[in-house]
Amino acid sequence: MALNPMEQFTIKPLIAEPLFAIAGHPIYFTNQALLMILVVAASSLFLTLAVKPGRLVPNRAQSMAEVSYEFVANMIHSATGEDGLKFFPFVFTLFMFVLCSNFFGMIPGSFTVTSQIAVTLALACLVMGIVIVTGFAKHGFRFFMLFVPKAPIYILPLLVVIEVISFCSRPISLSVRLFANMLAGHTLLAVFAGFVVSLGAAGGLFTGLAIAPLLLIVGILLLEFLVAFLQAYVFAILTCIYLNEALHLHDHH
């Protein structure tokens, strides 16, 4: 067992040779790639195979699929209204990808895809890209009114600066929130697991003491399951809120 709690975040090629190169960058088949494929395969298989449209009374698996569908649909509807529903496939994909990545990361010995800043930042940039494209497509240059809140004219310059900074920091906050949560939780688990191992190996009285961090791990593990869901939810709901602003500017507040 690796005692370095950061070891679990190392991306390791599962095939030593790069598969190919894109613009000079070698592309490997890594543990993270395997997990991404598993996540995507599991969620797409689950959501397609569990559901039979003719089934009047859903079984357990179909209920789960329908609940997640309606959960995301309601989220979009409440945050952006009727016209936000055209983003449903995107938000649903985002939510399921993050959720399944988080949960697959909870399997001991696996890899947490969302504990990589490259992944979360790419997803956040995708979200902001869609927000910006939507905003300009719907409002043209009036989209810049997003940075001009309703306020007395003499404090407007200050507010505009604040709004611009807040808008530009969104991809950072969106990505770092998910990344840091996953990273911190898994690090904490590894640290306490390391305590259990070293105390257990110390022998004598220390072996008995190893029960304390073990119990703590159980608690943190439960908390981590909550965080895994919560962070996927937060990522999706913030996406909806940003999309709402792009669709309705400040009209909807």
Next chain:
Amino acid sequence: MAEPVSTTATTEAPKKEGGFPPFDTSTFPTQLFWLVVTFAFLFTVMWRVAGPKINSAITNRRGVINGAIAEANKARTDAETAQAGYEAALATARARANALAEDTRQGLNAEIAKAKADADAQAHHAMQDADARIAATRETAKAAVTAAARDAAIAIVERLTGDKVSAEDAASAMGN
């Protein structure tokens, strides 16, 4: 752990042991490549297969449930109409029965009144007859009493005086 040395083309130096793995930029191209591939795949599945499938399952069920509710509502309306018809028929029948009973009662009352009046008239008639008979009897009796008294008076006078008194005299003497 066999650390990969992925420095073939990137400018990144080989990763040092103990570095912070998420900030190892040499892994970024690989990460982004797989992210794009898997995310695009999942998006396509959600957009084209899973989303429509789940949506049709939900809409199907909603349709069936709404259909059943509409059917139940129709059945209830039908039942209510039927009940209203039944109640109307019942009310008509009851009204007819009441009218019939009233007619019968009035007919009977009239008959009873007529019978009573007949009986009254008969009784009155009988009473008048009886009264007349009583009056006649009384008159006869009175006449008989007077005659008897006169005869008695005549007899008394005759026994006391020896005179024969005529019936007329005796009658006038008795003031009668």
